[in-house]
Amino acid sequence: MSEQPSPIVEFRAVEKRxxxxxxxxxxxxxxxxxxxxxxxIGPSGCGKTTLLRLLAGVSAVTDGELVIDGQSPExxxxxxxxxxxxxxxxxxxxxxxxxxxxxxxxxVPAAERAAVGDRALRLARLSGKDRCYPCQLSxxxxxxxxxxxxxxLSPKILLLxxxxxxxxxxxxxxxxxxxxxxxxxxxxxxxxVTHSVAEAVFLSNRILVMSANPGRIHREVRVDLxxxxxxxxxESAAYLxxxxxxxxxxxxxxxxxP
Amino acid sequence: xxxxxxxxxxxxxxxPLLIGLWYLVCFLLAPxxxxxxxxxxxxxxxxxxxxxxxxxxxxNTGAGALxxxxxxxxxxxxCALLLSLSPWVRxxxxxxxxxxxxxxxxxxxxxxxxxxxAGFKSVALITFLICVFPLVVNxxxxxxxVDRHLVELFRMARASRRQEVLLLRIPAALPYFFTGLRIAxxxxxxxxxxxxFTAGNSAGAGLGFLTxxxxxxxRYPELFATVAATCALGFLFTGGVLGLSWLALHHWxxxxxxxxx
Numbered sequence: 001m002s003e004q005p006s007p008i009v010e011f012r013a014v015e016k017r018x019x020x021x022x023x024x025x026x027x028x029x030x031x032x033x034x035x036x037x038x039x040x041i042g043p044s045g046c047g048k049t050t051l052l053r054l055l056a057g058v059s060a061v062t063d064g065e066l067v068i069d070g071q072s073p074e075x076x077x078x079x080x081x082x083x084x085x086x087x088x089x090x091x092x093x094x095x096x097x098x099x100x101x102x103x104x105x106x107x108v109p110a111a112e113r114a115a116v117g118d119r120a121l122r123l124a125r126l127s128g129k130d131r132c133y134p135c136q137l138s139x140x141x142x143x144x145x146x147x148x149x150x151x152x153l154s155p156k157i158l159l160l161x162x163x164x165x166x167x168x169x170x171x172x173x174x175x176x177x178x179x180x181x182x183x184x185x186x187x188x189x190x191x192x193v194t195h196s197v198a199e200a201v202f203l204s205n206r207i208l209v210m211s212a213n214p215g216r217i218h219r220e221v222r223v224d225l226x227x228x229x230x231x232x233x234x235e236s237a238a239y240l241x242x243x244x245x246x247x248x249x250x251x252x253x254x255x256x257x258p
Numbered sequence: 259x260x261x262x263x264x265x266x267x268x269x270x271x272x273x274p275l276l277i278g279l280w281y282l283v284c285f286l287l288a289p290x291x292x293x294x295x296x297x298x299x300x301x302x303x304x305x306x307x308x309x310x311x312x313x314x315x316x317x318n319t320g321a322g323a324l325x326x327x328x329x330x331x332x333x334x335x336x337c338a339l340l341l342s343l344s345p346w347v348r349x350x351x352x353x354x355x356x357x358x359x360x361x362x363x364x365x366x367x368x369x370x371x372x373x374x375x376a377g378f379k380s381v382a383l384i385t386f387l388i389c390v391f392p393l394v395v396n397x398x399x400x401x402x403x404v405d406r407h408l409v410e411l412f413r414m415a416r417a418s419r420r421q422e423v424l425l426l427r428i429p430a431a432l433p434y435f436f437t438g439l440r441i442a443x444x445x446x447x448x449x450x451x452x453x454x455f456t457a458g459n460s461a462g463a464g465l466g467f468l469t470x471x472x473x474x475x476x477r478y479p480e481l482f483a484t485v486a487a488t489c490a491l492g493f494l495f496t497g498g499v500l501g502l503s504w505l506a507l508h509h510w511x512x513x514x515x516x517x518x519x
Contacts, residue, residue: 058414082414088407091510092429104425105417133510 006070007031008157008189009055014064016050023214024050027064030208030217034156037183037190039200039207041246043254047215048193052159055191056082069156078106081155081188083163087142089134089149096121096130099148106153116152123182124148140171147179151186158188165195173231176202180229197250201242202229209246211253218253221246296479304479305486312468312480316487319464322378323450323491326385330442333386334393341394342401342427359391363449367456376459384453389442393435400434401427433511436503443499447491465491 009032016025025047032038040048053059054066057073057080068076081102089098100117108116121127124144134142143163150158164172176199183190194200200207204223211218223242225233233239277298284297296304305312341348363384370380404427412422454466463471465488472481508514 056414077416084407084411086407088405088411090408090426090429092432101425102415105412105415105421135510135512 008034008069009191010065010067012065012067014054014066015062016047016054016059017062025054026214026216028215028217030220032189032191032206034189035187036206037192037204039192039194039204040210041194041197041200041207041250042210042215042218043212043250045215046210046212046253048210049161050215052082052161052191052193055157055159056080076157079156081150081153081158083146083150083158083160085162085165087134087139087146089142089145091134093133094130095126095132095134095137095145098134098145099126099130099152102149103152116154117148120148120152123151123186125178138171139167140175143167143175144178147182151182154186155188158190160190160192162193162195164199172196172199173202173234177229177231179203180227184228197243197246198234201225201239201246202234207246209249209253219249221249293476293478296482300479301482301486304477305483308480308483312465312483312487315463315465315468315484316491318378318462319381319447319450319454319466319488320491320494322381322453322464323385323446323495325378325382326387326449326453327389327442327446327495329382329386330389330393330446331439334390334397334438337390337394338397338401338431339423341398348398355391355394358387363387364452364456367453371457376457377462380457381450381453381464384457385446385449388445388449388452392441392445393438396434396438396441397431400431403434404430432506433513436499436507439499439503440496443495444492446495447488450491451488 011028011030014025014028015023017023028051040051042048050059054061055068055073057077060073066073069079090101093101096114096117099120100113103113103116118130121130124147126141126144126148129137129141129145134145137145147163164175167175180203190203192200192203201223207221207223208217209219209221210216221242225236225238225242280298284292284295287295341351366387367380367384370383374380374383408426408430409422412426417425450464451466451469454464455469456466458464458467460467465484468484469481472478472484504514
C-alpha cells in the first residue's frame with residue numbers, strides 16, 4: 001500500500017484530562033488521510049466525544065500534539081463542521097434559515113447564503129421542505145437539516161457525534177446510504193462516533209475500537225469493502241464477517257477491567 | 259358536540275342562569291335593601307345614560323394602563339438582559355427586586371403624588387410598578403433557560419456574544435416573555451384603576467376616580483357599570499396580548515399544538 005505524504009489529521013501521543021480529573025484520553029496516536037472515513041466505537045466513557053471536541057478545537061489537549069491540516073485545532077476551526085447527536089435546530093426558524101445559520105454566524109452576505117444553503121438542501125434531499133418549521137418534520141428529516149447545515153460550510157473535515165443514534169433502524173440505514181452518496185459529491189474526511197457496529201462497518205474504511213478508563217485506541221480495523229456501498233453490501237459475506245469481528249473486539253473491551 | 263362548540267355554547271347557556279339568579283337575589287332582598295344590589299337592567303340603563311362620562315374615564319384609565327404597561331415592557335426587557343448576563347448580577351440585584359415586589363404599591367402612591375403630581379403620570383407609574391415584576395422574572399428566566407445543545411452549537415461556531423443574544427437567547431425567551439406579558443396584561447388595568455383611585459385627579463378622571471364619586475353619591479347602578487367598564491378594559495388587554503402571542507409563537511411553539519407531523 002502506498003503511503004500518502006501528509007495526513008490531514010494527526011494525533012501525536014495526545015492526552016486529555018479535565019482539570020484535576022482522571023485521564024480521559026491516554027496517548028492517542030493516529031493519523032488520517034484526506035479520503036478517510038474513520039468511525040470511532042467503544043464503551044461509554046471511552047472518550048469518543050472528547051476526541052471530537054479536541055478536533056473541533058473547543059477543548060484543548062493536555063499533553064501531546066494534535067495537528068489538523070498543518071495547523072492547530074483552533075486555527076483549523078473554519079475547515080471543520082460538527083453534527084451533533086441532537087438535531088439542534090432553532091425551532092423558530094424555517095428549514096432554509098436553519099440551514100443558513102452557520103453561514104450567517106460567519107457573516108456571509110444574505111444572497112450568497114441563500115444560494116449555498118439551497119445547494120446544501122438539495123444535497124440532503126430536502127428540496128420542498130425549505131419553508132417548513134422543524135416541528136413539522138420527522139426525526140430523520142430533522143437530522144438531514146442538521147446535516148445540510150454542516151455541509152453548507154463545505155468543510156474539509158466533518159465531525160459526527162452519533163448523529164443517527166436516536167433514529168429507528170430503517171431511517172438510520174437509509175441515512176447511512178445518503179451520507180455516502182453526499183460524500184461522493186462533496187468530499188470530506190469523516191470522523192464518525194457511533195454505538196452501532198453495523199453502521200461503522202457500512203460507512204467507514206477505518207474503525208477505531210476504543211477501550212475505557214482511560215480512553216485508549218484498542219485496535220484499528222480496516223474495512224476494505226469497495227465504495228460505492230449499497231444495501232446489497234450489507235448482505236455480503238465480507239461485510240458480515242467484519243461486523244462479527246468488530247463486535248467481538250467490542251465485547252472484549254467491554255469486559256476488560258484495568 | 260365538538261370541544262369547540264362546547265367551549266362556546268356552554269358559557270352562553272350559563273349566562274341566563276346567572277342573570278336569573280341575580281334577579282332572584284334582588285327579589286329576595288328586603289325592599290329597603292334593594293338599592294345595594296341594582297338589577298342587571300338598571301345597570302345597563304346607567305351604562306347607557308352615563309356613557310359619555312364613563313367612556314371618557316375609560317379612555318383615561320386605558321391610556322394610563324397602556325403607558326405603564328409599555329414602560330414596563332421596555333424597562334423589563336433591559337433589566338432581563340442585564341440580569342441574564344451572569345449569576346453574579348442576578349445574585350446582587352434579585353433581593354432588591356423582591357423588596358420592590360413585596361411593597362404594596364398603594365403605599366407608594368403618596369410619594370408618587372409628591373414626586374410627579376396626581377393624575378396621568380402617577381397612574382402610569384403605579385401601573386408600571388405592578389406590571390414590571392412578572393415581566394422581569396419571566397424574561398430573565400427565558401434568557402437563561404436556552405437549550406444547552408443550542409448554546410453549544412453557537413459556541414462551537416464561534417458566534418459572538420451579540421449574535422448569541424440576538425439570534426438565540428432573545429427568540430428562545432419569547433415564550434417566557436409572553437407568559438409574563440399575559441400576567442402583566444391582567445394587572446395593567448387593575449394597576450391603572452388602583453392608581454386612579456389613590457392618585458387620580460378630577461382633571462383626567464379615570465374609572466377609579468368615578469368609583470369614588472359614584473359610591474359617595476349612592477349611585478350604585480353607575481358603580482356597577484364602572485366595574486363592567488374596568489372588566490372590558492381587562493379583556494381588551496388580555497385579548498391583545500393573546501393575539502400578539504399567537505402571532506409570534508404559533509408557527510413553532512409547542513403551546514400551539516401541531517396538527518401535522
